Amino acid sequence: MAFLIFVIGLLFGSFYLVLGTRLPKKENVVFSRSHCDSCNHPLKWYNLIPLLSYLFQRGKCSYCHEKISILNFVMELATGILFLVGYLMYGLSYDFYMYLIVISLMLIIFISDFLYMIILDSPLVVSSILVILLKGIYLGVPSALLSILHGIILFLIMYFIQYLGTKLFKKESLGGGDVKLSLVMGLILNLNLGLVSLILSTFLALPYSIASLYLTKNHEVPYGPFLAGALTIVYIFSPKFMALLDFIFSI
């Protein structure tokens, strides 16, 4: 079972890379056939085996011999390992399915926001629907409806921060995608842990922003990966963060 989960993770990893790299370029990912990015040659099934195709083709397209991005290999392996680790942590349970949604969202946002500075709507919409369904099935409809309320409140808080930032700095401080992502974070974590993850994301983004400012003089830093990273960390360690909140409010 663990091996099967790992293989499914590899397949999803290559799908997420396609989503994260092709959707920002407005390419159709569902109905178009897989093709080489350099020569556009359609790929056969044996060119699409996760990890192995890349290794056997020595990282090159078998038709035009142009280099294939190492990102393919890294993304497949990372997703496979994350799926496997989740299965070993949770087994086949509600927590595991929610974990899969969380890390899938994180991986797609990592690709699209770091490469193209965009958070796509479709992964946000799909993951919102899946979260609501999952909560409805496992925790009951009232709990699912309540988490929608939590999502909306977190969205409004982020929207207010964005509004304030734009007023203060006279330019767009947070992207619209970041604000929409906070809705999904509220859906998954509810309000208290959602707020914790917003705070954590600023701490994660700070070293990167400073480094990028000094090394590349770049003021435009994608914020989505840090939000998604904070979501993942807070989700995995949610009992610890809940205990921390209880402690703070008991003082």
Ligand SMILES: [Zn+2]
């Ligand atoms: Zn090619």
